Amino acid sequence: MTSDTRGGDTRTMYDRMLAGDLYIADDPRILEASAAAIDLITAYNATTPRQEPLRRLILEQLLGSIGEGSGIRAPFYVDLGSRIRIGARTFANFGLVALDVAPITIGDDVMIGPNVQLLTPTHPIAPGPRRDKWEAAEPITIGNNVWLGGGVIVLPGVTIGENTVVGAGSVVTKDLPANVVAVGNPARVIRTLEDDDVAPERQP
Numbered sequence: 001m002t003s004d005t006r007g008g009d010t011r012t013m014y015d016r017m018l019a020g021d022l023y024i025a026d027d028p029r030i031l032e033a034s035a036a037a038i039d040l041i042t043a044y045n046a047t048t049p050r051q052e053p054l055r056r057l058i059l060e061q062l063l064g065s066i067g068e069g070s071g072i073r074a075p076f077y078v079d080l081g082s083r084i085r086i087g088a089r090t091f092a093n094f095g096l097v098a099l100d101v102a103p104i105t106i107g108d109d110v111m112i113g114p115n116v117q118l119l120t121p122t123h124p125i126a127p128g129p130r131r132d133k134w135e136a137a138e139p140i141t142i143g144n145n146v147w148l149g150g151g152v153i154v155l156p157g158v159t160i161g162e163n164t165v166v167g168a169g170s171v172v173t174k175d176l177p178a179n180v181v182a183v184g185n186p187a188r189v190i191r192t193l194e195d196d197d198v199a200p201e202r203q204p
Helices: 013-019 028-045 049-062 127-131
Strands: 076-078 084-086 096-099 104-106 117-119 134-137 140-142 180-183 188-192
Touching: 013 028, 028 049, 028 076, 117 140
Parallel strands: 076 096, 084 104, 096 117, 104 140
Antiparallel strands: 180 188
16 A cells, blocks of 8 residues: 655545545545445435335445444435444434545434435635645534434534434534534524423424
């Protein structure tokens, strides 16, 4: 394996990517991992719910891990797939985009509405490095029993605490604590959840 000295670093761009450091996505290992993920996700998106055993097999090959009883409605889109870990009994509706340049960890019993985006990649604000194609990524963590409403966007580096509800269309730019309801762009906490909050509600 050859090293890449751009930026004065002797590591490969693939190793830099895995470390969460700036990298350029022209490393053959990055390109191969991306191509393999595209093959699998294309196959997955061509299946129907009647092909559940095949769908499960593809997800197990694509993802870092997926727990018992979890399911994802097609279409589903990833960067690498292998850096996504999903707990048990989690459900993601149509159109989930999970760009996993950095790890994406999703807990147990999570509900993900349609067209949610989990975005780990970052790009330099300075025009020069951005033009030179440098990029990086920061991990996303979604705690147990979180509900992300339809169209929610979670930005790089965000952690959402367990039981928290994020209202439809919100953009989560910073960490949210456990047991709260958050809405808006940027998402802000509007109330704390109590143990007796059991009545069904519309998405906030």
